[in-house]
Each structure stands twice: as C-alpha cells, then as structure tokens.
Amino acid sequence: MDHFIYHDGILHAEKVPIPGIVAQVGTPFYVYSTATLERHFYLFDDALKEFDHLVCYAMKAASNQAIIKTLAALGAGMDVVSGGEYQRAISAGVPTDRIIFSGVGKTRAEMEMIVRGGVRQVNIESEAEMLILDEIAQANSEKVPVAIRVNPDVDAKTHSKIATGKSENKFGIPISKARDVYAMAGKLKGLDVIGIDVHIGSQVTDLEPFALAYKKVAELTKILRADGHDIRRLDLGGGLGIPYSRSNGPLPLPKDYGEMIGREVGHLGCELEIEPGRLIAGNAGLLVSSVIYIKQGEERKFLILDAAMNDLVRPAMYDAHHEIIPVKEPNDCADSVIFDVVGPVCETGDTFARECTLTSLKDGDLVAFRSAGAYGAVMASEYNSRPLIPEVLVKDDQFAIIRPRPTLEELINRDKLPPWL
Numbered sequence: 362m363d364h365f366i367y368h369d370g371i372l373h374a375e376k377v378p379i380p381g382i383v384a385q386v387g388t389p390f391y392v393y394s395t396a397t398l399e400r401h402f403y404l405f406d407d408a409l410k411e412f413d414h415l416v417c418y419a420m421k422a423a424s425n426q427a428i429i430k431t432l433a434a435l436g437a438g439m440d441v442v443s444g445g446e447y448q449r450a451i452s453a454g455v456p457t458d459r460i461i462f463s464g465v466g467k468t469r470a471e472m473e474m475i476v477r478g479g480v481r482q483v484n485i486e487s488e489a490e491m492l493i494l495d496e497i498a499q500a501n502s503e504k505v506p507v508a509i510r511v512n513p514d515v516d517a518k519t520h521s522k523i524a525t526g527k528s529e530n531k532f533g534i535p536i537s538k539a540r541d542v543y544a545m546a547g548k549l550k551g552l553d554v555i556g557i558d559v560h561i562g563s564q565v566t567d568l569e570p571f572a573l574a575y576k577k578v579a580e581l582t583k584i585l586r587a588d589g590h591d592i593r594r595l596d597l598g599g600g601l602g603i604p605y606s607r608s609n610g611p612l613p614l615p616k617d618y619g620e621m622i623g624r625e626v627g628h629l630g631c632e633l634e635i636e637p638g639r640l641i642a643g644n645a646g647l648l649v650s651s652v653i654y655i656k657q658g659e660e661r662k663f664l665i666l667d668a669a670m671n672d673l674v675r676p677a678m679y680d681a682h683h684e685i686i687p688v689k690e691p692n693d694c695a696d697s698v699i700f701d702v703v704g705p706v707c708e709t710g711d712t713f714a715r716e717c718t719l720t721s722l723k724d725g726d727l728v729a730f731r732s733a734g735a736y737g738a739v740m741a742s743e744y745n746s747r748p749l750i751p752e753v754l755v756k757d758d759q760f761a762i763i764r765p766r767p768t769l770e771e772l773i774n775r776d777k778l779p780p781w782l
C-alpha cells in the first residue's frame with residue numbers, strides 16, 4: 362500500500378497534488394511519501410515485536426538525508442555498505458549503536474573510519490577482511506562486535522543480478538567453512554564474535570528460500586554455541602520483494618515474514634536484526650516525468666519522456682517493470698494507446714517499457730512511474746550530461762525539496778582542466 366492516489370482526477374502524493382510540485386521543481390523528479398515510509402517501517406517493526414529486535418533500513422535503497430532521518434526518528438537502525446553511507450547515517454543523526462556495516466569489499470580506510478567512529482556490528486565477508494579489521498581494532502584498542510556473513514547456498518529465485526545467496530555468488534563465506542572461520546575469529550583479540558549474518562538476495566517474492574536459509578542459520582547457531590561461541594545476535598538480512606505490477610500475485614507480507622522468522626529462529630533466544638531496503642522505500646516513491654514527444658515509428662508508437670535510463674536504470678539493468686500511470690486520471694471512456702515508453706538517451710536500452718497500454722497522451726502531459734523509491738535516485742548517473750534529478754519529500758499537505766536539481770554550470774564546473782589546456 363502507498364499514499365499515491367487520485368483525488369479529483371489528479372494524482373496526489375499524500376495531500377499534495379503532483380502538478381503543484383511540478384510547478385515548483387520542473388520534471389523529472391523523484392517524490393517520496395513520509396506516511397508510506399513510516400507505514401512500511403512499522404510493518405516490519407510490528408512483525409518482530411515478540412522478539413528483541415532491530416529493523417535496520419538498508420540505506421542503499423534510498424539514502425537521502427531526509428529519508429534516513431524520517432526512519433531513524435522511528436527508531437530504525439541502518440545497514441550501510443560503504444564509508445559514504447556510514448557518513449550519511451552519522452550526518453542524519455543515527456546513533457552509532459544502530460549502524461551495521463556490511464559490504465563485500467570494505468577497504469582499510471572504511472574500517473578505520475567505523476572503528477574510530479563506533480558501530481553496532483560489522484558483518485564480515487571474508488577471512489582476509491576479518492584479519493585486517495582485527496588489526497585495525499587492536500591498533501585502536503577496540504574490540505569490534507562482529508557477525509560473519511555466511512553464504513547458505515540457497516536459490517533466492519530472483520533476478521540473477523540481485524541473487525546473493527548461492528555458492529557461486531561473491532558474498533559471505535561458504536556455510537560449510539563457517540566453523541573454521543568462527544574458530545579463527547574467536548582467537549582474534551580485536552573482535553567480539555556476537556552473531557551470524559545472512560542475506561540471500563533482493564526482490565525475493567517467496568518465503569521458502571528465506572526459510573531454507575534461516576534453518577541453516579539455526580543449525581549453525583547450535584553448532585557454534587557448542588563450540589563455545591556466544592552467538593547472541595542473528596542478522597537475517599533484507600530482500601523481501603514488492604509488487605511492481607498489479608499482475609504480481611499476492612506477495613508475502615512483513616507479517617508473514619515475521620511469523621516465518623519466529624518459526625525458524627525464534628527459539629534460539631537471539632536478538633534479531635533484519636535489513637529491509639526495497640520494501641520500505643520502493644513503493645514510497647514515484648518518478649514523475651513529462652512527455653516530450655509522441656513519435657509514430659513504422660511499427661510502433663513511442664512515448665518519449667524527459668526521464669531516462671540515467672535517472673531510473675532498473676528497466677535497462679534488470680529488465681525491471683515499473684507501472685507507468687498518467688498524473689491526470691483517465692476517465693472510463695478514455696482511449697487506450699499502446700506505446701513503447703522511452704527516454705531521450707542515445708541507447709536503445711533507454712526503454713522503460715515495451716508495448717505498454719496507456720491512455721492517450723500528448724506532449725507536455727505528466728506521467729508517474731510507480732514503485733520507484735528504491736534503487737531509483739541512488740543508482741542515477743549523469744550520463745549524457747543530464748544533471749541528477751531532484752528529490753522531493755511529502756508529508757501530509759506539505760512538500761520539501763530534499764535535493765535540488767544541479768545547474769548545468771555546477772555539473773560542468775566539477776571538471777578541472779589540466780595545466781596544459
């Protein structure tokens with residue numbers, strides 16, 4: 362559920378009419394709903410209420426300071442995957458004991474930053490990384506809480522580019538080697554081995570792969586405890602999928618996910634952490650764009666928008682589907698037209714949807730891409746020298762620009778000429 366609905370024939374974000382935002386910021390832009398972000402956080406928080414738990418928002422899904430602050434104010438922790446995300450969380454005022462540092466290739470500089478700054482836990486991804494973290498921790502007279510990310514070798518049944526829990530993926534240590542790696546970790550004086558971490562992938566729309574992975578984590582917990590490790594925290598990762606299209610059947614809800622977690626690992630008495638990103642931010646954001654031209658090709662009709670693959674790369678990168686709706690609500694007898702919806706970038710990959718049935722539209726009309734809040738703005742680039750598009754946050758009847766559109770001058774002035782030119 363989200364808070365983007367038609368009122369009086371016009372698409373609104375909560376109580377703000379989209380054309381009102383367009384008048385102030387132009388198109389294209391991203392707009393997020395505070396009420397949806399909050400609602401989604403509470404769905405997860407409630408789903409685990411029987412357990413000592415922390416919902417750590419996976420910041421990489423959408424990392425604007427205003428979004429982080431909105432969620433942190435509700436008590437959310439943050440899952441960060443780089444020094445940059447760590448700094449973003451700190452700047453938004455997230456307490457360090459609510460920040461988990463994940464990521465498959467943490468650099469020495471990043472680990473120094475978080476060891477000095479403070480962190481809830483580091484999720485270790487390899488033996489090599491573990492040794493360097495230990496060295497840095499000892500050099501700073503710290504004992505860093507760590508969980509080791511295990512790769513459970515389960516098929517998350519999602520797009521291959523976002524599956525992370527198969528043994529062929531680069532993530533975690535093979536679960537079969539876990540005992541040895543924990544034994545090694547237990548001897549390192551800079552580390553406090555507190556738990557196990559697992560994350561099998563993103564846009565997972567079936568609970569079965571999660572259940573399989575969590576079963577393996579439960580077994581491992583018992584084995585490691587028998588080996589003398591005080592396993593007291595389980596980080597169960599993120600990955601619960603969202604409906605990108607109305608034709609997606611009913612998907613598991615956070616409540617179902619929480620019940621499954623209870624069944625699989627609830628008896629272990631561990632503190633539980635989850636790291637949802639997409640389900641919190643995805644349906645909390647729209648990408649709003651204008652029609653530049655309608656172009657009749659030989660076989661197809663093209664709807665050329667002012668948004669492009671550099672603004673929302675998911676269709677080009679993952680063949681993702683986003684529902685595209687007109688900002689002006691079509692009436693029941695409106696003609697429907699079949700369009701290929703494309704952006705202006707010089708790549709055929711700059712296609713948002715093929716043979717998409719839309720209402721008849723004309724130049725200047727506004728459309729919105731639904732479910733664009735996660736992995737949208739954060740993955741944008743300036744390809745074709747198109748400035749990053751603004752982000753807007755709505756709360757009830759108010760809206761604020763939370764990242765302005767850079768001017769072309771700002772974009773160009775970031776380049777520096779060498780002395781010989």
Ligand SMILES: *Cc1c(COP(=O)(O)O)cnc(C)c1O
Nearest residue numbers: 419563564599600636637638639
């Ligand atoms: C990407 C990621 C997440 C979030 O995944 P979603 O599908 O957005 O919920 C959580 N944890 C880790 C380690 C990740 O890499």
